[in-house]
Amino acid sequence: MRHEVTDDDTAAVMGSGDVPVLATPRLIAWLEAATVRAAAPFTGAGQTTVGTEVRVRHLRATRVGGRVEVSAQPLPSATDRRLTFLVRATDGSGRLVATGEIDRAVVDRRRFLAQAPDPAADR
Numbered sequence: 201m202r203h204e205v206t207d208d209d210t211a212a213v214m215g216s217g218d219v220p221v222l223a224t225p226r227l228i229a230w231l232e233a234a235t236v237r238a239a240a241p242f243t244g245a246g247q248t249t250v251g252t253e254v255r256v257r258h259l260r261a262t263r264v265g266g267r268v269e270v271s272a273q274p275l276p277s278a279t280d281r282r283l284t285f286l287v288r289a290t291d292g293s294g295r296l297v298a299t300g301e302i303d304r305a306v307v308d309r310r311r312f313l314a315q316a317p318d319p320a321a322d323r
Contacts, residue, residue: 201234205266222262227270227298228254231287234272235302239283242274242306249283249304250312256300260291267292272302281306 203209209226211217216225232251239249262268272285283304289297 201230201237201271202267202269203230205262205264205268207264210264219261220264222266222268222297224256224258227258227268227289228256230268230270231256231272231289231298231300232302234270234287235283235285235304238272238274238285239304239306242283246309247306248309248312249306251302252282252305253303254300256287256298256302258298260295260297262291262297268297275301 205222207213207220209222210220211223212220214223214225216223232254235251236249243249268289268291270287270289272287275284275286277284283306285302285304286300287302288299291297
């Protein structure tokens with residue numbers, strides 16, 4: 201998956217810093233999106249995956265207009281219910297921007313949503 205960094209993707213706009221470079225939360229969202237795509241072959245009818253843990257090192261700044269390519273590869277330790285992905289991001293020059301692992305759990309979509317608290321009940 202390839203992305204171009206825009207003003208909306210910066211730490212200054214997202215509130216995670218005050219500089220106009222790719223924000224770590226946006227980078228993690230892009231990496232998670234790559235894991236969602238890579239997890240699709242591990243799900244059956246009525247199933248989806250949810251993120252459970254993120255371990256990412258953001259190593260290099262990327263300015264507005266820069267391009268970032270993200271990828272996710274399942275690690276062999278994946279089970280029927282727990283998946284771990286090796287994630288990485290590189291810039292347009294091929295330099296490493298981030299690396300890490302993201303875990304996802306395979307869940308039954310309906311059951312998962314039924315167990316999620318209803319915010320209207322908190323009012």
